[in-house]
Amino acid sequence: MAEKPWVRMVTAQTPTNIAVIKYWGKRDETLILPVNDSISVTLDPAHLCTTTTVAVSPSFDQDRMWLNGKEISLSGGRYQNCLREIRAQACDVEDEEKGIKIAKKDWEKLHVHVASYNNFPTAAGLASSAAGFACLVFALAKLMNAKEDNSELSAIARQGSGSACRSLFGGFVKWIMGKAEDGSDSLAVQLVDEKHWDELVIIIAVVSSRQKETSSTTGMRDSVETSLLLQHRAKEVVPKRVKQMEEAIKNRDFGSFAQLTCADSNQFHAVCLDTCPPIFYMNDTSHRIISCVEKWNRSEETPQVAYTFDAGPNAVLIAHNRKAATQLLQKLLFYFPPSSDADLNSYVIGDKSILKDAG
Numbered sequence: 001m002a003e004k005p006w007v008r009m010v011t012a013q014t015p016t017n018i019a020v021i022k023y024w025g026k027r028d029e030t031l032i033l034p035v036n037d038s039i040s041v042t043l044d045p046a047h048l049c050t051t052t053t054v055a056v057s058p059s060f061d062q063d064r065m066w067l068n069g070k071e072i073s074l075s076g077g078r079y080q081n082c083l084r085e086i087r088a089q090a091c092d093v094e095d096e097e098k099g100i101k102i103a104k105k106d107w108e109k110l111h112v113h114v115a116s117y118n119n120f121p122t123a124a125g126l127a128s129s130a131a132g133f134a135c136l137v138f139a140l141a142k143l144m145n146a147k148e149d150n151s152e153l154s155a156i157a158r159q160g161s162g163s164a165c166r167s168l169f170g171g172f173v174k175w176i177m178g179k180a181e182d183g184s185d186s187l188a189v190q191l192v193d194e195k196h197w198d199e200l201v202i203i204i205a206v207v208s209s210r211q212k213e214t215s216s217t218t219g220m221r222d223s224v225e226t227s228l229l230l231q232h233r234a235k236e237v238v239p240k241r242v243k244q245m246e247e248a249i250k251n252r253d254f255g256s257f258a259q260l261t262c263a264d265s266n267q268f269h270a271v272c273l274d275t276c277p278p279i280f281y282m283n284d285t286s287h288r289i290i291s292c293v294e295k296w297n298r299s300e301e302t303p304q305v306a307y308t309f310d311a312g313p314n315a316v317l318i319a320h321n322r323k324a325a326t327q328l329l330q331k332l333l334f335y336f337p338p339s340s341d342a343d344l345n346s347y348v349i350g351d352k353s354i355l356k357d358a359g
């Protein structure tokens with residue numbers, strides 16, 4: 001009787017991250033190299049995360065992937081680049097318990113199946129591409145026993161989606177744009193871990209879970225081609241802001257942190273408006289949330305809450321501490337009750353967090 005073919009499986013879970021200094025614009029579309037450094041905070045995987053299972057078996061005759069239960073094509077360059085880069089780093093695998101032995105050279109012939117699930121809206125401006133590609137690369141690296149550290153893996157995840165490189169670490173993370181033409185020095189580093197500033201509380205107002213009309217990739221391509229403000233931002237504004245943001249994070253200086261975070265979100269959306277044709281990621285509810293926070297911050301001695309919006313209308317609100325978070329939630333529930341405002345469907349409250357290896 002023929003022996004049943006073996007299957008080796010690995011599952012990983014990766015949180016999403018939200019940029020406080022935004023990445024918007026590429027200098028190389030294929031390698032995904034940005035026009036400026038960016039800084040993000042990694043969210044709590046209990047609330048917003050991707051769970052990905054990767055499997056390998058001699059019985060698989062092609063690479064296949066299912067996203068949120070539906071099969072998707074892996075023919076796109078980004079998936080191909082990640083698969084190729086990880087395969088190049090694959091090593092011998094010996095699983096004594098299951099009696100599986102895979103030699104380094106076997107990985108060229110073996111195919112993988114991938115099943116991935118996001119526990120939050122996909123392509124709605126909550127960085128599903130970040131959690132998604134970071135998780136894919138991390139899970140494949142475990143499956144193939146690749147020896148790369150998280151920074152080296154981040155340079156591979158970057159080739160799936162730029163923001164993904166920052167999801168391989170918890171806490172505050174910087175994506176260094178790098179100088180090398182081959183992109184080898186464009187990778188993520190952890191600035192501080194999730195314990196450094198643990199009084200921060202993050203509240204996400206899900207204004208809309210609908211898929212956005214303009215993907216981040218298309219939007220930033222149009223901005224690079226048409227926005228003069230983007231050129232000014234990348235060369236003159238962000239380099240200084242990144243330094244100030246690093247200082248603010250190191251010193252847990254919430255006043256500076258909030259000022260820089262809000263200003264950077266607003267400038268990113270100004271770049272979107274400066275794009276031809278203009279891109280509108282925020283909507284009326286997003287604008288009303290900004291006004292509400294600005295008014296409150298101005299009535300206090302120092303800001304209590306920072307807001308930032310990615311390429312979508314959903315608000316990411318970072319409260320100084322639990323007291324500020326409680327007050328913020330009271331205000332949000334009063335002015336934007338989820339049940340009566342069709343435009344706002346839920347709130348997600350989380351901590352900062354660190355990558356969990358569920359492998």
Ligand code: ADP
Pocket residue numbers: 050067116117118121122123124125126127128129130131132133136161214215216217310311312
């Ligand atoms: P978002 O704001 O959610 O990041 P993007 O337009 O940047 O939106 O990216 C959405 C794309 O990211 C999806 O169309 C899909 O190609 C990819 N993506 C999302 N989730 C995953 C996942 N779990 N695994 C792999 N790719 C994913």
Ligand code: DP6
Pocket residue numbers: 018019021022023024032038127129130160161162163164216217218310311
């Ligand atoms: C507004 O990383 O989704 O969220 O590299 O083309 O996949 P691609 O784009 P993506 O862009 C993220 C843009 C942003 C800001 C940020 O996360 O820094």
Ligand code: CO
Pocket residue numbers: 127128129130161163216
């Ligand atoms: Co994205």
